[in-house]
Amino acid sequence: xxxxxxxxxxxxxxxxxxxxxxxTNAWAxxxxxxxxxxxxxxxxxxxxQGKGESRFNLKAPDLMWGxxxxxxxxxxxxxxxxxxxxxxxxxxxxxxTTPTPHPSITEEQANGVANYFEKNLMDSTVEPNTIDxxxxxxxxxxxxxxxxRDYSCLGCHQVxxxxxxxxxxxxxxxxxxxxxxNPDWIYRFNSNPPDYVPHSxxxxxxxxxxxLRYATGYIALQGNKxxxxxxxxxxxxxxxxxxxxxxxVYKEYCSQCHGAQGKGDGPAAAGLNPKPAxxxxxxxxxxxxxxxxxxxxxxxxxxxxxxxxxxxxxxLPPQDLANVIAYLKATFKGGEETSSNASSGGTKMxxxxxxxxxxxxxxxxxxxxxxxxxxxxxxxxTNIKAGxxxxxxxxxxxxxxxxxxxxxxxKGPGAGGMSPRPRDxxxxxxxxxxxxxxxxWIVKNGSSGTGMMAFKKLKDNQVWQLIHYIxxxxx
Ligand code: HEC
Ligand code: HEC
Ligand code: HEC
Ligand code: HEC
Numbered sequence: 389x390x391x392x393x394x395x396x397x398x399x400x401x402x403x404x405x406x407x408x409x410x411x412t413n414a415w416a417x418x419x420x421x422x423x424x425x426x427x428x429x430x431x432x433x434x435x436x437q438g439k440g441e442s443r444f445n446l447k448a449p450d451l452m453w454g455x456x457x458x459x460x461x462x463x464x465x466x467x468x469x470x471x472x473x474x475x476x477x478x479x480x481x482x483x484x485t486t487p488t489p490h491p492s493i494t495e496e497q498a499n500g501v502a503n504y505f506e507k508n509l510m511d512s513t514v515e516p517n518t519i520d521x522x523x524x525x526x527x528x529x530x531x532x533x534x535x536x537r538d539y540s541c542l543g544c545h546q547v548x549x550x551x552x553x554x555x556x557x558x559x560x561x562x563x564x565x566x567x568x569x570n571p572d573w574i575y576r577f578n579s580n581p582p583d584y585v586p587h588s589x590x591x592x593x594x595x596x597x598x599x600l601r602y603a604t605g606y607i608a609l610q611g612n613k614x615x616x617x618x619x620x621x622x623x624x625x626x627x628x629x630x631x632x633x634x635x636x637v638y639k640e641y642c643s644q645c646h647g648a649q650g651k652g653d654g655p656a657a658a659g660l661n662p663k664p665a666x667x668x669x670x671x672x673x674x675x676x677x678x679x680x681x682x683x684x685x686x687x688x689x690x691x692x693x694x695x696x697x698x699x700x701x702x703x704l705p706p707q708d709l710a711n712v713i714a715y716l717k718a719t720f721k722g723g724e725e726t727s728s729n730a731s732s733g734g735t736k737m738x739x740x741x742x743x744x745x746x747x748x749x750x751x752x753x754x755x756x757x758x759x760x761x762x763x764x765x766x767x768x769x770t771n772i773k774a775g776x777x778x779x780x781x782x783x784x785x786x787x788x789x790x791x792x793x794x795x796x797x798x799k800g801p802g803a804g805g806m807s808p809r810p811r812d813x814x815x816x817x818x819x820x821x822x823x824x825x826x827x828x829w830i831v832k833n834g835s836s837g838t839g840m841m842a843f844k845k846l847k848d849n850q851v852w853q854l855i856h857y858i859x860x861x862x863x
Pocket of ligand 1: 425430432454472487491
């Protein structure tokens, strides 16, 4: 027999090969052995060539673009069985609704597969660095979250919301998408899903350009708790901002609504509801930079206000934007307390002279199911304190005191600029007639056609805490 004829050199070579192939050397799984592994094992379920096909003709997701789709660390871990399955109702939910564990291979083999993917399975239609994550802001993430809801993504893909899995179980979940996907591939996929997964129950959304950037960024960051969002108001544009140059920008872009002197009397103003803020009656100097940036760059809607206040991010170069904000802060310093033309509302004078402090409320009435709601939280010090923290500093996009005032009297730094004026919570004759459910509904949804924005990000409990707190002003 052949083995008997082996000479000592051949034996040594044989032993050397055995050691190298089973050892921990990365090259133990060279391209050739990897190719064999893929052909003999993986190809029983996965396709590595050709075009994307309906999942109803496949056993497992197509891998022709495997080199571009996955992050290497995730891929190597997944192949060793160290990562969670992505399809909680199984990839072929028409055949089985429980996920089957994935066959696993050794670390060396997994590295070999990752090398093979990177060498042979690159998707040439994926453009590198489509999203520059050093410039991805929290507001863009929020827009992505909104697209994810508004365009039904949540209908078929799950994400974590407030620590709970939310969404449909049809397709891959995105709980830890940041570990799994290369964002450039997600971007490419999102631009036309049927290029990858035709006839699989997939969906093409009517978003383009920036919308794709937002939605992709949102998915690509799922599960990433350490990501530091870009803060444009901390860049050199703001450090170098020049209020005098900002005055020119104000004239060219803002005065058409806000008026040349910021009196809210530009040519467009008469037809607008809400009216453009009267900057001249506001202490914009006291407004936080992040708020002003988001308002001017992403528009009123980004901070829960009217879309009549445009988003200037695509119109104004970054330096002009920083300059106009510097101009706002340097020019408009008159708060309610200092301005003489305070209009109607619950003023101290009125109260002192015994007249009714009630404001004319044209506020929309909350739907009946809200109106009947009572504050479910007990009036405890903890709840009132939590409400106070939100009111004074933590509520996003901006603290309530900026309009309603530190004393709750409706005279914060922003109050003078808006009509109708912010509610005066100290006026107990008025406040006692407004039900909890009404207050709750307005805080969550804003009062349309007024300066009162929607605080969508506040949780129900936080709104109830705020309501306990603002009711203290009338006591
Ligand atoms: C018995 C069938 C089967 C075999 C064999 C198999 N896979 Fe899979 N593979 C699947 C299924 C099913 C999924 C979807 C997993 C899920 O539900 O999360 C999957 C998922 C994957 C994914 C993630 C795909 C994606 O788009 O999310 C990769 C990568 C992968 N397999 C690679 C391999 C490699 C490499 C091999 C060979 C070593 C292999 N698979 C062998 C069935 C198989
Ligand atoms: C009607 C169901 C449905 C909706 C709605 C939907 N998708 Fe999908 N999605 C799919 C299917 C099916 C796939 C293919 C993967 C598979 O076979 O499960 C997929 C795959 C993906 C993938 C690749 C995941 C992977 O691991 O291969 C991304 C990224 C994605 N969708 C993003 C989105 C975005 C963004 C939206 C919203 C704009 C969206 N999807 C809406 C069904 C849907
Ligand atoms: C098309 C009209 C229009 C233009 C142009 C416009 N705004 Fe406004 N702006 C508004 C309206 C309307 C509001 C009130 C929004 C609300 O209360 O919901 C507003 C509100 C504001 C506020 C107050 C926000 C607050 O919290 O009360 C600031 C500050 C502001 N705009 C700055 C600017 C700057 C800076 C520019 C120019 C770069 C500008 N606006 C251009 C319509 C406009
Ligand atoms: C940018 C200015 C602004 C900010 C910030 C603001 N408000 Fe208001 N708020 C107003 C204005 C203006 C009104 C009057 C609206 C109206 O008459 O319908 C108002 C009205 C209200 C009302 C009265 C609802 C009713 O039915 O009468 C409540 C409650 C309220 N705000 C709570 C809050 C809370 C809580 C916060 C912080 C989480 C907050 N507001 C932040 C401007 C603001």
